Amino acid sequence: MSGFLLRRLAQSIVLLWIVSMIGFALLHLTPGGPLSQFTNTPGMTDEDLQRLTAQMGLDRPLPVQYLEWFGRLLTGDWGRSYRDDTPVLLVIGSRLGATLQLMVTATLIAVLVGGFIGVVGAVRRYSFFDQLVTVGAMIALSIPTFWFGLMVIYVFSVKLGWLPPGNISPVGNESLIVFLHHLIGPSMVLGLVTTAIWSRFMRSSMLDVINQDYVRTARAKGVSERIVLVRHVLRNALLPMITIAGLEVPTLLSGALVTETVFTWPGMGRLFLDSIGYRDYPVVMGLLTFTAILVIIGNLLADVLYVVADPRIRLQ
């Protein structure tokens, strides 16, 4: 097992290294490069710029610059925001929580609703319900998240008045109930795509297990169908879903960006969009790299948890 984990860890580090190189390349593609903050400042002369270039070490060869940049990346010095000079990691940290809240609730919805749909679809394979949700899942994957958000706001906020049309919670009233009330809309919107994906994978995972010999044995022994489905099938079918949860991180992050925009939710996605609007490149590049690292960590964690949860893999 440690061999497998070490190999996966090494792969993740290689990925992180390539990701950092792509991030560095994109930073240098920005208009003005790392100096963009100064080229736009009025009253900057060419001499000033040249002096700054030398000061910031931008006249050195690119590989040297990259190594230095990567070193700073590892030590947590990700530069400062152009807007208010706050360290990039602090800016990101202040918004991380709000995004994680959305991602966690959306995943919970996906696990419960998508999981249930998948299980029923597999047990009643090719039934009307199964066919309906198969088509429904494909349509759900085709709906633009932001549009679904607009429709949720229209129906539940404008027409029915059940949900607030956005924002995390009003200033001065930050009780848990108010917060949860504000969480419903965006989590529903973010959860739509993940629920659809979960229902599909849950269904095929269940079908894989249902045809196993030990399920037939259990049935032959006279174990009741309920216990066969829950103890023998569901428990084993849930194992590969750990991997799916890990693979869903990039989808969730992309979805969160759009959802946060529609619902003015103060998370990383909105921060990213605002920073692009202000041409705040250190924060933009920081977030891009940060989300990629989250994705790598998500995949690694899923693999590790899978090995921990399934002893059969440890033996191989």
Added chain:
Amino acid sequence: MTADTAIAAHGGQTLRRSTRYRTLRRFTRHRLAMFGLVVILLLVLACAVGPSLVPFDQFQLNMRARFREPFAGAHLLGTDELGRDMLARLLMAGRISLTIGFCAMVIAVTVGTVVGTVAGFYGGAIGTVLMRFVDAVLCFPTIFLLLTLAALVSPGIVTITLIIALTAWMEVARVVQGQIRALRERDFAVAAEAMGAPDRWIMFKELLPNAVAPIVVAATLIIARAILLESYVSYLGYGIQPPVASWGNMLEKAQQYLTTAPWLALLPGLMITLAVSSFNFLGDGLRDALDPRSELS
């Protein structure tokens, strides 16, 4: 029975037994795929000839006819906040969105196929480097990468198409790499190599034609993704810029009029969902037809 019909019947028999015929039959019996195909054809037709049949121009402002409701009066689908005809705009937007989806797919499939073929054929160091690069690009959440790239270029139809393609080629590369790696061990590939055929010939004339099926499936699904991605960047303000309409940027302003004019938000979103799900249905049907074993269950 005349000789002609006898030959035709005999020919039909052979045809019926052929793999190609069975594939085609599996495809035409796939109801969702047929639905998708018909909707796509109708959409393309409507966007191509529709604008010339609508008595309004997409840019024609009319401040006296703002926020007209659909199905009431001269404007079939109503008007927007500047009194422009919604139907004319939806159809012209469809031209832009469908064109971007199609062109981005062509570029993404080309890039993905070349990278995948080279990586699968050479393996070793080249293959590892290329596929690790693919893995790394896949680590970036699509919308984040897309918006970063969009912020680096000046927005326009060509640049938006290019950056969408840049974020969509990786999956094709993975599929093609797997196929090519498996195919190159087969006898016909080994024989071609033994005969001294140049690498480029083996890759593109011997191996690639055998990997067309999964590429076609991936291509269809990429059109769906590309249309969706265009709507995301345009909605967020970094895609197609007004007054040129795309389904995504028509939704950009819709949120502020949601209470008074919900059709401004409803209609473009329905068009996107219809187009994207049709391509997804089509791709799903093609996958079932071209490779019956790959069905998810």
